[in-house]
Amino acid sequence: MARAGLTPERLTRAGAELADEVGFEQVTVSELARRFDVKVASLYSHLRNSQELKTRITLLALEELADRAADALAGRAGKDALIALANVYRDYAREHPGRYAAAQFRLSPKDAAGSAGVRHAQMTRALLRGYDLTEPDQTHAVRLLGSVFHGYVSLEMGGGFSHSAPDTQETWTRILDALDALLHNWPAP
Amino acid sequence: MARAGLTPERLTRAGAELADEVGFEQVTVSELARRFDVKVASLYSHLRNSQELKTRITLLALEELADRAADALAGRAGKDALIALANVYRDYAREHPGRYAAAQFRLSPKDAAGSAGVRHAQMTRALLRGYDLTEPDQTHAVRLLGSVFHGYVSLEMGGGFSHSAPDTQETWTRILDALDALLHNWPAP
DNA sequence: GCGGTTTGCCTAAAGCTATTAGGCAGATGC
């Protein structure tokens, strides 16, 4: 029997591509086996179970997102940086909807701790150094930005805005303007 | 054979309870049948398929949420109304995590048009009458509020904030303060 | 209250996914 050269890494990458094509929820060990022209059981030498496959795809997506974010933030500050970071999430979700969905997958505390999720928080915090916020307000702002980015992108992807009128690009720009203004005028408690 | 008295409505309600217990993703026609002490195939006289079950649970959740929102907004305006509406979403998600997840389920355009989703947008728009925004800015603000509410609640539920320090109630309050301030000072294009 | 019809739940069966156990052959190491 010719060997297919399976590895956890190749399976994860193929799984991520599959997710982008059919949706993260539809990623299945069986379909993956079909793509490698291999029997399902063979994958179980490389993956503990389908949960592990999903976890690996999630970790991959978080890494890719963090890498893109780091790239986008390099050499930028203030509103420039804000816009760049926001667009990283939005663009990634558009280019890789399945991976983006994977990035929202709930990880075990252990996996989460070792994930690139930490880098994301750090980068958002770094971005906020361009604004004048006290330490606790920085945390609130990190959470606000995370909420807006994630909330907007997932509503837009989910078609939540597709019924109403003005195009979403205009809204996106204006929301980022508004956030920039807000961070400059953050209200005292 | 004693009849179990199944109806689409009872199945939907039971499905919603099941979702809150085990998660929306884990809602299964088989488990529902078990709960009614009935064979799986019997449910197919009342539901076209498992997709329809999920759609019905989604529609139920959207209605419940809209009813709560309407209640909360009655007699309130301005920041008061903003806080009340925001808390409707957050509290609903805490009390009914499965139903809240269902409310995010992607509906067909046809189902979406007939859903309470429309009411949600209208209520957010009504709330914004307490602030002085031009017509197009109202739409942008509706989308911003939707993004923040949904984004915050889903990150909080997903444990996205559970690692960092200050408690989430404080952040939630401060974010609502910030949104109120922003709506009062919405930047011109 | 009785016969006929409708309706509700049942059995049976096929197809898909996940997962485990055990086997054989190609790759690897001395």
Added chain:
DNA sequence: GCATCTGCCTAATAGCTTTAGGCAAACCGC
């Protein structure tokens, strides 16, 4: 060149989804 190891295989179990066809309880008109 031989022994070992590793990778993919076959086989089997179990759960979920969905369809087809059957029997009996409930309902309807008289």
